[in-house]
Amino acid sequence: MQRVRQTADGGYILGGFIGSSAGGDLTGSIRGNADFWLVKLTAQGAKQWDRTIGGPGTDLLFGLFQTPDGGYAVGGTSDSGVGDDKSEPSRGTGDYWLVKTDAQGVRQWDRTFGGSAYDNLSDVCPGADGGYVLSGTTASGPSADKTEPGRGGADAWLVKVDDQGAKQWDRTLGGPEADVVDRLHPTTDGGYILACSSASGVSADKSEPNLGATQRLDMWPVKLAPPAVRIAGPTVLCPGNPAQLVATATATVVAYRWNTGATTPTLAITLPGTYTVTATFAGGFTSTAAQVVAPFTAVATIGGDSLLCPGRSVVLTAQANGATGLLWSTGATTPSVTLSQPGTYLVVATYPGGCTARAQLRIRAVPAVPAFSLGRDTTVCEGSALVLAAPAGLAPGVAYRWSTGATTPTVRVTQAGTYSVQLVTACDVLTASRTVLHRPCVTIPTIITPNGDRLNEQFVILGLNGNWALQLYNRWGQRVYSTDAYRNEWGPSAAPGAYYYLLTQSGKDLVYKGWVEVVR
The missing domain is CATH 2.60.40.10 (Immunoglobulins)
Structure with missing residues (x-):
């Protein structure tokens, strides 16, 4: 006998394996070398019934508990192939074998799990989600139902199945030496604790050194985390793009609840923020996860x-x-x-x-500026104006900068000097210049007619800019008129005849001489 469990009716269920022929308390027949044997007792220990469950080989029961429906989950080690009560082929030299029975011990279904070598089941217990957890020792590497590599000579191996025996996950735990599972118990937080024996030192899953002699087994308790929920999804929300958060769990979830009020595993989001989800598992265990979704703030x-x-x-x-x-x-x-x-x-x-x-x-x-010139240097009459012109009609973005301070395509100059203009763009500065010289341009009449008709009444000299001195002499050399600032006023009272004039610009050595005749 390997297990004794009290049942819901106050009685007991006994589990073990048997190789005897029918007789005594055994009422059924043996299928192979050894079979699982269940014996149901009343609260007073009176036998109610017994059942044998087995295949054509050797089947050894090591785990047993009553399920919520009043039936039983029975687990052990089997080397049997398909036959009798065993519906699935063996994976290696020894496999985990899980059998579900009704309340009378009648087989309802069975499942086989194993790798390519020897796998020895030591216990089976209820999962938090209504499924089952099988534990034991394995010598197999990744193969068949085993997904993870071995850690050493022998390792602990857990297999989680749902309430119909479908595998959900498996885990391998151990160090480089022998690690043997004795018992598995569910914990109040929804996890599990393994009672193991280990000869391994610190390595792989073993965090503490062996306390005994080399190759001697020490007690090694291992706590497995309870069912947990996680949130998968973006941590940054792209502008204008809704996103989806997905809650995933390590066990079957009875209910989800998001802090938004949603109760589905997935949540569509359109705003940044902190999102939490609480998953409720069978047995009332809960797990909460949070995901912070930040706004997208990157700038290009x-x-x-x-x-x-x-x-x-x-x-x-x-x-x-x-x-x-x-x-x-x-x-x-x-x-x-x-x-x-x-x-x-x-x-x-x-x-x-x-x-x-x-x-x-x-x-x-930036517009291109053509090569240009303001023209050749020139001399103009004093008092006259000259228009200097840079290229006009250029594209926007071209600035004019004259040496006069003007910013227009043309400038009007009245003074002698050298004038320059710059055509300025963001890329270039083109410059042109022109020298303007002044000379007096004086026009002196040779005859005037002061006869009262208002035409040609005065001795009008054109081009008198600034102050000019004028002296007039009659034919006998007598000075008849003199001024330092002539304003074209002489003549109306002059007697007929010829007059000699001497015109001098103030401050300069420029002198005009000649004769003017007054005719009446």
């Missing part, structure tokens, strides 16, 4: 010159810290691009999680 920018000079190119560089990829509107995927055409250029930066940030920059062409 473009650095570089936004002006394209004639005959040149510009280099634009995308700046997007943390981005995993870049795509320009030109098709380039490099951080920098060289451009020789004006236009608007866009770059899209992609970040972990799929979020994108965009930046664009307009490249404007």
